Amino acid sequence: xxxxxxTRREFIINNSLAGxxxxxxxxxxxxxxxxxxIPNTEIDLRNADEPIIDIHQHTDYSGRTxxxxxxxxxxxxxxxxILLPAGRPLSYGSTYYGYSNGLQAMATGNEICYQFAQTHSxxxxxxxxxxxxxxxxxxxxxxxxxxxxxxxxxxKFGLDCDSPAMQNIYELAQSYHVPVLMHWQYNMYNxxxxxxxxxxxxxxxxxxxxxxxxxxxxxxxxHTDQNVLYPKGNVSxxxxxxxxxxxxxNLYADFSAGSGLGxxxxxxxxxxxxxxRHQDKLLFGSDCSDSLGTGKTCLGANIIxxxxxxxxxxxxxxxxxxxxxxxxxxxx
Numbered sequence: 001x002x003x004x005x006x007t008r009r010e011f012i013i014n015n016s017l018a019g020x021x022x023x024x025x026x027x028x029x030x031x032x033x034x035x036x037x038i039p040n041t042e043i044d045l046r047n048a049d050e051p052i053i054d055i056h057q058h059t060d061y062s063g064r065t066x067x068x069x070x071x072x073x074x075x076x077x078x079x080x081x082i083l084l085p086a087g088r089p090l091s092y093g094s095t096y097y098g099y100s101n102g103l104q105a106m107a108t109g110n111e112i113c114y115q116f117a118q119t120h121s122x123x124x125x126x127x128x129x130x131x132x133x134x135x136x137x138x139x140x141x142x143x144x145x146x147x148x149x150x151x152x153x154x155x156k157f158g159l160d161c162d163s164p165a166m167q168n169i170y171e172l173a174q175s176y177h178v179p180v181l182m183h184w185q186y187n188m189y190n191x192x193x194x195x196x197x198x199x200x201x202x203x204x205x206x207x208x209x210x211x212x213x214x215x216x217x218x219x220x221x222x223h224t225d226q227n228v229l230y231p232k233g234n235v236s237x238x239x240x241x242x243x244x245x246x247x248x249x250n251l252y253a254d255f256s257a258g259s260g261l262g263x264x265x266x267x268x269x270x271x272x273x274x275x276x277r278h279q280d281k282l283l284f285g286s287d288c289s290d291s292l293g294t295g296k297t298c299l300g301a302n303i304i305x306x307x308x309x310x311x312x313x314x315x316x317x318x319x320x321x322x323x324x325x326x327x328x329x330x331x332x
Contacts, residue, residue, distance in 0.1 A: 050318070051079040053325035054300065056154070056181070056211065056256040056285025058107035059083055059116055066116055068291045073123065075293025076286065076300050080331065081124050083113040084154040084181065087131035094133050094157045094165075100189075103156050105289065110144050125331070127151045127181075133165035138172055145176045150329040153181030154211070161190045162199055170203045179207035179328060181254060184215040186226040193218065193240070200248040207328060209283065211254040215241055216263040219274065230262055235270040245278050252328065253278065255303050255320070256285030264306040271310045279316045283325050 054073060059066050073081050086109050089101040102108065110128060117126040128144035129152060130137040141152055152173050159166055161182070173180045183189045190196075193214050200208065213229035218241035223231055244251055254260065264271045275282065284307060286300025294301050304321065311317035325331070 050077075050322070052077050052284065052304065052321045053329075053331065054078040054081045054286050055151075055209075055283050055325050055329070056254055056287040057081050057083055058086070058103065058105065058287075058289075059112050060102075060106055060108040062105050062289035064289050064291055066112075070120065070123070072291060072293035072298075073286075076298070076304060078286070078300075079123070082127055082151060082329065083117055083124055084127045084151070085110045085113040085129045086154075087129055087134070087137075087157070090131050090134060092131060092133065094131055094159050096158055100156065100158065103154060103183075110140065114144060114147065114149075125150060125329075127153055129153060129155070132157055132159060132169050133163075137165070138168055141169070141172060142176075145172070145178060149178070150331070151179050151181055151209075153179075153209070154183055155180060156183035156185075156189045156212075158189060159191070161192045161196050166190075167199070167202075170199065170206050173206045174203055177205075179209050179252070181209040181211060182215075183212040184210060184218075185212050186214045186229065197244060197248070200244065200251060204250055207250050207252060209252045209254050210241065210244075211256060211260070211285070211287075213259045215253070216259040218242075219263055219270075230259065232262070232266050235263075235267040237270060237273065242274070242277075245281055252281045252283055252324070254283050254285045254287075255307065256287035256299070258299060260285070260287075261299055261303050261306060264303070264310060268310055271306075272312055275307075275310060275316055275320065276312050279319050280324060282320045283328070284321050 057069065057073070059069070086101070086103045086107040088109055089098065091097045095101050113126040117124040126144065126149055128141045128149035130140040132155070152169060155169065169180060184193055214226065217223050217229060217231050219239045220231065220235045221238040222236045223239060245253060255264065284303065286303065288299035290298045292298055307320050308317055311320065
């Protein structure tokens with residue numbers, strides 16, 4: 001019988017079986033219903049002895065459904081994911097009057113992250129966040145810290161990094177012994193990167209995690225034009241980011257997003273040395289909004305690949321993909 005003669009039912013069954021065969025070759029045991037895979041019933045058999053913690057994902061990210069988030073993470077081989085909520089949507093100066101609501105990516109807030117993580121507790125953990133200069137922000141974040149959130153962030157707001165509102169966040173983090181994850185973007189989010197060392201000194205018991213464009217551009221001591229957010233080409237060792245990681249024991253780095261990936265692939269020789277130097281302070285995050293979890297368009301999958309390729313040893317690779325995050329966030 002040729003394809004034109006197949007009934008619709010036969011066509012669906014054949015495609016389902018083909019999909020099942022492909023899934024089995026990469027280690028999935030899916031349920032088949034009406035020709036599709038049911039994400040919540042997939043069992044990921046890959047990397048059973050090499051778990052991966054993704055410290056940076058979002059719910060409803062750029063319109064991706066949360067149902068698609070589950071297979072996305074599994075396709076990357078991630079075994080535990082931390083969901084970083086947005087602050088509530090507000091027309092404040094710190095949100096650029098609504099422009100950066102939802103972390104400028106349609107991401108949703110505390111309660112959605114919490115409920116999703118509760119429903120999928122084997123694979124997902126919720127963080128805590130709020131617009132820092134909003135009345136009641138500390139109480140809102142504290143509510144979710146009391147529920148078990150192991151991190152505050154992603155802090156992506158139009159405030160100086162040493163402003164009173166941000167320091168209130170650091171003091172709360174210090175009280176609850178949780179790290180804060182900060183999005184550094186010149187003249188936009190967490191302004192004043194050149195002054196951040198003063199906060200690292202003032203709050204030595206707070207573990208800070210750096211992320212995003214200005215953070216990763218700062219690995220290069222010759223990077224002088226801060227308006228260039230995604231620099232390319234060879235890296236000269238000793239930029240501000242490199243200096244801070246070397247000088248402060250309470251500072252960590254999140255490899256997520258295009259900026260993190262770019263820092264690895266723009267100069268592979270530098271990357272190998274950077275991974276060696278800071279092996280105990282580097283963390284894998286994906287921060288990608290695609291729906292596949294694989295291929296050229298998935299930042300997370302490409303970051304994992306780059307870490308595996310460039311890590312000077314298997315020991316260092318495992319630290320970055322799993323062990324450092326397990327220790328920092330006190331995960332079992």
